[in-house]
Amino acid sequence: MTPALLQRRSRFATPARALFCGMSLFVGTAFAKSPALSPTNMFDAAATPAHSIVGLSTLVLSVTLGIFLVVGGLLLYALIRYRHRPEDSTREPAQIYGSNQIELSWTVIPILIVVMLFLSTTRIILGTEAIPKPASALDVTVIGHQFWWEYRYPKLGIVTANELHIPISDPSKPTPTYLEMSSADVAHSFWVPRLAGKMDVIPNRLNTMWVDPPQPGLYLGQCAQYCGTQHAKMLLRVYADTPEQFAAWAAQQKQSAQQNLTNPVAAEGREVFLHSACINCHTVAGTIANGRFGPDLTHLASRDTIGAGPIKNTPENLRSWIDDPNIMKPGALMPSMHLNQHDLDVITAYLTTLQ
Amino acid sequence: MSQTTSTIPITASGEPVWELPSRGVVGMACLIIAEAAIFIIFVVAYIFYMGKSLSGPTPQQVLELPIFGTICLLSSSFTVHYAVSALRKDNLRGCILGLGSTVLLGAIFLATTAQEWYHLIHDHGLTITTNLFGTTYYSLVGLHATHVVVGLIMLTLAFGLALRGNVHEAHSEKLEVLSLYWHFVDAVWVVVFLVVYVIGR
Amino acid sequence: MANANPVWEAIDETPTTRPRRLVLEVVHDWVTTVDHKKIGLMYIAYALIFLVIAGIEAMLIRIQLAVPNNHFVSPQVFNRLFTMHGTTMVFFVGMPILFGFGNYLVPLMIGARDMAFPRLNAFSFWISAFGGILLYFSYIGGSGLYGAGSAPDIGWFAYAPLTAKVFSPGHSTDYWTLAVFLSGIGSVGTALNIVTTTLCLRCKGMKLSRMPLLVWLYLVQGGLVFVAVGPLTAAQIMLLLDRYLGSHFFDTQAGGSAVLWMHFFWIFGHPEVYVLVLPAFAFVNEIVPVFSRKAIFGYPAMVAASVGIGFISLSVWAHHMFTVGLGAAGNTFFVFATMVISVPTGIKIFNWLATIWGGKIIFAVPMMFCVAFLFQFLIAGLTGIMLSAAPFDWQLSASYFVIAHFHYVLVGAILTALFGAFYYWYPKVTGRMMNETLGKWHFWLFIIGFHLTFDFMHIPGLLGMPRRIYTYEAGRGWDNLNLIVSIGGFVQAIGILIFVYNLIRSRTQGDIAGHDPWDAWTLEWAVPSPPPSYNFAVEPTVNSRRPLWDLKHPEDPDSDYE
Numbered sequence A: 001m002t003p004a005l006l007q008r009r010s011r012f013a014t015p016a017r018a019l020f021c022g023m024s025l026f027v028g029t030a031f032a033k034s035p036a037l038s039p040t041n042m043f044d045a046a047a048t049p050a051h052s053i054v055g056l057s058t059l060v061l062s063v064t065l066g067i068f069l070v071v072g073g074l075l076l077y078a079l080i081r082y083r084h085r086p087e088d089s090t091r092e093p094a095q096i097y098g099s100n101q102i103e104l105s106w107t108v109i110p111i112l113i114v115v116m117l118f119l120s121t122t123r124i125i126l127g128t129e130a131i132p133k134p135a136s137a138l139d140v141t142v143i144g145h146q147f148w149w150e151y152r153y154p155k156l157g158i159v160t161a162n163e164l165h166i167p168i169s170d171p172s173k174p175t176p177t178y179l180e181m182s183s184a185d186v187a188h189s190f191w192v193p194r195l196a197g198k199m200d201v202i203p204n205r206l207n208t209m210w211v212d213p214p215q216p217g218l219y220l221g222q223c224a225q226y227c228g229t230q231h232a233k234m235l236l237r238v239y240a241d242t243p244e245q246f247a248a249w250a251a252q253q254k255q256s257a258q259q260n261l262t263n264p265v266a267a268e269g270r271e272v273f274l275h276s277a278c279i280n281c282h283t284v285a286g287t288i289a290n291g292r293f294g295p296d297l298t299h300l301a302s303r304d305t306i307g308a309g310p311i312k313n314t315p316e317n318l319r320s321w322i323d324d325p326n327i328m329k330p331g332a333l334m335p336s337m338h339l340n341q342h343d344l345d346v347i348t349a350y351l352t353t354l355q
Numbered sequence B: 001m002s003q004t005t006s007t008i009p010i011t012a013s014g015e016p017v018w019e020l021p022s023r024g025v026v027g028m029a030c031l032i033i034a035e036a037a038i039f040i041i042f043v044v045a046y047i048f049y050m051g052k053s054l055s056g057p058t059p060q061q062v063l064e065l066p067i068f069g070t071i072c073l074l075s076s077s078f079t080v081h082y083a084v085s086a087l088r089k090d091n092l093r094g095c096i097l098g099l100g101s102t103v104l105l106g107a108i109f110l111a112t113t114a115q116e117w118y119h120l121i122h123d124h125g126l127t128i129t130t131n132l133f134g135t136t137y138y139s140l141v142g143l144h145a146t147h148v149v150v151g152l153i154m155l156t157l158a159f160g161l162a163l164r165g166n167v168h169e170a171h172s173e174k175l176e177v178l179s180l181y182w183h184f185v186d187a188v189w190v191v192v193f194l195v196v197y198v199i200g201r
Numbered sequence C: 001m002a003n004a005n006p007v008w009e010a011i012d013e014t015p016t017t018r019p020r021r022l023v024l025e026v027v028h029d030w031v032t033t034v035d036h037k038k039i040g041l042m043y044i045a046y047a048l049i050f051l052v053i054a055g056i057e058a059m060l061i062r063i064q065l066a067v068p069n070n071h072f073v074s075p076q077v078f079n080r081l082f083t084m085h086g087t088t089m090v091f092f093v094g095m096p097i098l099f100g101f102g103n104y105l106v107p108l109m110i111g112a113r114d115m116a117f118p119r120l121n122a123f124s125f126w127i128s129a130f131g132g133i134l135l136y137f138s139y140i141g142g143s144g145l146y147g148a149g150s151a152p153d154i155g156w157f158a159y160a161p162l163t164a165k166v167f168s169p170g171h172s173t174d175y176w177t178l179a180v181f182l183s184g185i186g187s188v189g190t191a192l193n194i195v196t197t198t199l200c201l202r203c204k205g206m207k208l209s210r211m212p213l214l215v216w217l218y219l220v221q222g223g224l225v226f227v228a229v230g231p232l233t234a235a236q237i238m239l240l241l242d243r244y245l246g247s248h249f250f251d252t253q254a255g256g257s258a259v260l261w262m263h264f265f266w267i268f269g270h271p272e273v274y275v276l277v278l279p280a281f282a283f284v285n286e287i288v289p290v291f292s293r294k295a296i297f298g299y300p301a302m303v304a305a306s307v308g309i310g311f312i313s314l315s316v317w318a319h320h321m322f323t324v325g326l327g328a329a330g331n332t333f334f335v336f337a338t339m340v341i342s343v344p345t346g347i348k349i350f351n352w353l354a355t356i357w358g359g360k361i362i363f364a365v366p367m368m369f370c371v372a373f374l375f376q377f378l379i380a381g382l383t384g385i386m387l388s389a390a391p392f393d394w395q396l397s398a399s400y401f402v403i404a405h406f407h408y409v410l411v412g413a414i415l416t417a418l419f420g421a422f423y424y425w426y427p428k429v430t431g432r433m434m435n436e437t438l439g440k441w442h443f444w445l446f447i448i449g450f451h452l453t454f455d456f457m458h459i460p461g462l463l464g465m466p467r468r469i470y471t472y473e474a475g476r477g478w479d480n481l482n483l484i485v486s487i488g489g490f491v492q493a494i495g496i497l498i499f500v501y502n503l504i505r506s507r508t509q510g511d512i513a514g515h516d517p518w519d520a521w522t523l524e525w526a527v528p529s530p531p532p533s534y535n536f537a538v539e540p541t542v543n544s545r546r547p548l549w550d551l552k553h554p555e556d557p558d559s560d561y562e
């Protein structure tokens, strides 16, 4: 039986090779670097950690594809070649109970493949997790909340929410961003596929990850650890800015909210806001509003979205949100404040001034 | 239709004797493995949280070595062993004596645990909600105590039956299975003792 | 068949006519039974009911996800649906159905008359059954006195601290905890029974090295249940203490650790997936040789590989936690342990391949399912290898790629092998064959549906779609794929519907099977179909791994080769 098995293997090597090329072509086109396919395509890497993962993935994918073609091909061949045909004699086929040499060969070959895969995996793990942090790195503290993200820049004195701004990193003089992550309530996970793999955000624990996109742009992602009712709408938006853009953004974020409002409606809205329960949960720097339960609103109007990503930051949406957050994000932890129409209008007007 | 044809292979007798292990012992061994897995997790939790409590009291402050209780529990392993071997020799009185002292020693152990808990709760204000030490201590020691209680109930049952003269040599295997459980409970105590009172202090 | 053997003396001539009985008598008979065959059947029936329930939950999930921004169910309902679907499928479909087959087959295959502890057996069944009912009772009692309709919504692995009283008020989480706890007790009981039966009640000559591979796999599975379910039980006790007595095991506010729960759960959870897959291997080990007309290739290697898988699977749990931040050393260790498991698993695949090599393969329905199993398990294992490369997993973890991976194993391998087992042993259990034509319809619809669903499910994962989201935005490249996946789900459902119909119909209208319709070789085919309650009129004696082969081929018995 042994020689037969070995001989026959060569016979379908050619179709296997053809199939292999076909499949590679298919996989290749499907996951080619086409942003049109998806803004969260992990193969469309835009930062070093994501790039090194794509490298490893390609290796693993082709090794496993190879195994599939060989083993699957052998199976298919055996099924066709040894199927019972009506013209066969009624005698039972020769009974073969085993062979130690064959057994050994299909133990040793997989072991070698495993060792190879293991070593290449280890290289990438060490290259991502075990490298020292450069002095030029920017530190950001990420705090997960039930269904939104808080970002703090300890060295810059900035606190913001839901939209993370980082500087791009020129490969010749890298300025990576290091994210120190923890959670205020339950476990979340930070996942922006084009920048890096995910990292869990766990209460009572500090995790770190780093990203260094060389190209400016908006990178999307979302919370990847089930964290309760609105896990689905806990989106991530990472803006990679040029150094100038980033400096301008940081300068603006450091300021407190403007005190002397020219618009009388907004000024009235400010009074209503400061006298309602909003201030128990929200901070507007420079006012008595210093709640920590909800997102910081000091520069709310500078953000593109509200509600942690899913809702465009327009005055209408803002008004509807304040009226009842449960309409657009059922299960969000902000209660409907039951404000009257007038108060809604003026608070919305006030919030839109928080540039 | 061959509904009634049975094709059980039968060969001539005269084969070597066919002996298999006793199912009581095997079953109890399986149970002990499963229980051991449970205890390991509680022990791991205890070790993991050692020294991680955010507030007092700490084990150093409040725990004392339960030497007396430990001696009682460990010696009960010998008495139950004695009971089994007595029964094997059809020595019913020896068996009653062994079982009786086992139950007594086990009960004393439980009493010392109860006293220790009373002391901790009453004098030191340590409950399961106080801190991580309280949480892991009461659950680990409590889980063990629960097993002691279960073992005591079964031993008392056997003791009662023996007193009424309903136990015979034929039952020695069943009693042995029970004694295995009791030995296991003892062995767990050794681990608990080392982890909680020796290393943990 | 030659008739020189004294075997015919063992014929059991008792007529099998049964007087008509009242419904109540029948019910009483089943409720109080301690017969391993009846308990096995009750396990299977109970699991099938839950399969339909959890399957309908899956269909609701798929309707919701078919198109972006769908409002078919609310987020709260969706979260309950996947929690109940996962919990039910693993604990109240997978475990009971596999234990059902084990209960039915193990004593018959080793020539025993019943399990080692028949009453414990009945107890185990009823306690797990109670667990399942308790889980669904949460729909009524989940909010306590505050109202109805709140099943648990914590996910099947119930990560802390989401399960703490603050984040999950009400009682739904407690129903989940108790249900899983009770099912665990039942599982340990049954596993204990199967292991003890195997070790202590084998018939004469049935050495360990002669046991059918199915029995070996159940033995390993039993061992795994002991060491895997214990930790889960312990963790459930801790969770209950946290929720009711205010302890702080998983209370991150008081210094407790969320990661500890993850470890405890996956110390159970990973071996658990092998607990589920080993019986599937077991069925394939019995069916493939019979329909290839060859002895299993490499029996000792198969046994060694099973035991090896059992041991290795205890040291790989943290591959579910690559994204937790275990550090480079921890991750590296678990990458290695996980990848190594492909070696013994590969040995199994290759031995099956070698078994059909040179055989005369008969493509009856049981064999068709086994063939599908072989391909699908191969793919599932290889996607497992992709996940085990930790950096790749940092992208794929908690995405639809993982969902696709494990449904490939759970549906593509386990459920598929189970269907094969149903067609294979149905004649033994009922005395009638299942309908071949319906079986083929079932096979093709189910397989086509399966591939539509789970092949395409890998891609959204690669494109960044996380699991457990009740809806998603358009424009992420996920829309069309999800639609295909949903359609595939319904094709599967039709396939399974045909299967259920076939099960019921063949009970009365199937062809009469006789005691050995497949010309098979293990002891269960030596007794009448259905077997009498005492199984064997005379205790059998075996001389080889394939006693009935020896009987049918006295000129070339297996015993000559041992």
Ligand code: HEA
Pocket (backbone or CB within 6 Å): A067, A071, A109, A110, A111, A113, A114, C273, C274, C276, C277, C319, C320, C321, C322, C338, C339, C341, C342, C343, C345, C346, C347, C349, C377, C378, C380, C381, C382, C383, C384, C385, C387, C388, C389, C393, C396, C397, C398, C402, C405, C406, C409, C410, C414
């Ligand atoms: C029965 C079920 C079952 C089985 C058998 C497996 C088998 C395997 N699984 Fe899977 N897995 C699950 C059920 C199962 N899994 C479930 C339910 C989850 C998710 C739980 C949740 O999160 O809800 C999961 C999740 C899961 C993860 C975590 C993903 C994540 O959440 O981030 C990983 C990571 O390593 C993994 C890996 C593997 C591997 C390496 C195998 C291996 O055993 C596969 C081995 C087989 C082969 C490799 C193929 C045959 C071998 C050859 C032909 C030899 C040659 C091959 C090589 C040399 C590579 N699985």
Ligand code: HEA
Pocket (backbone or CB within 6 Å): C051, C052, C053, C054, C055, C056, C058, C059, C061, C062, C082, C083, C085, C086, C087, C089, C090, C093, C094, C155, C156, C157, C403, C407, C410, C411, C415, C453, C467, C468, C469, C489, C492, C493, C494, C496, C497, C500
């Ligand atoms: C044995 C285990 C098992 C099985 C068999 C299945 C079977 C299926 N599963 Fe499931 N699944 C899990 C175990 C399993 N699953 C687990 C553990 C999770 C994780 C949960 C978590 O995240 O906590 C999960 C999660 C899960 C998700 C992800 C949810 C999410 O993360 O948001 C999805 C989504 O598509 C899904 C789909 C399906 C489908 C379509 C099937 C189909 O194969 C089902 C087909 C069966 C039927 C349809 C029933 C029979 C039908 C009839 C009798 C006909 C009548 C009914 C109709 C016509 C509707 N499953």
Ligand code: CUA
Pocket (backbone or CB within 6 Å): A144, A145, A147, A187, A188, A189, A223, A224, A225, A226, A227, A228, A230, A231, A232, A234
């Ligand atoms: Cu936060 Cu999911």
Ligand SMILES: [Cu+2]
Pocket (backbone or CB within 6 Å): C269, C270, C273, C316, C317, C319, C320
């Ligand atoms: Cu696993």
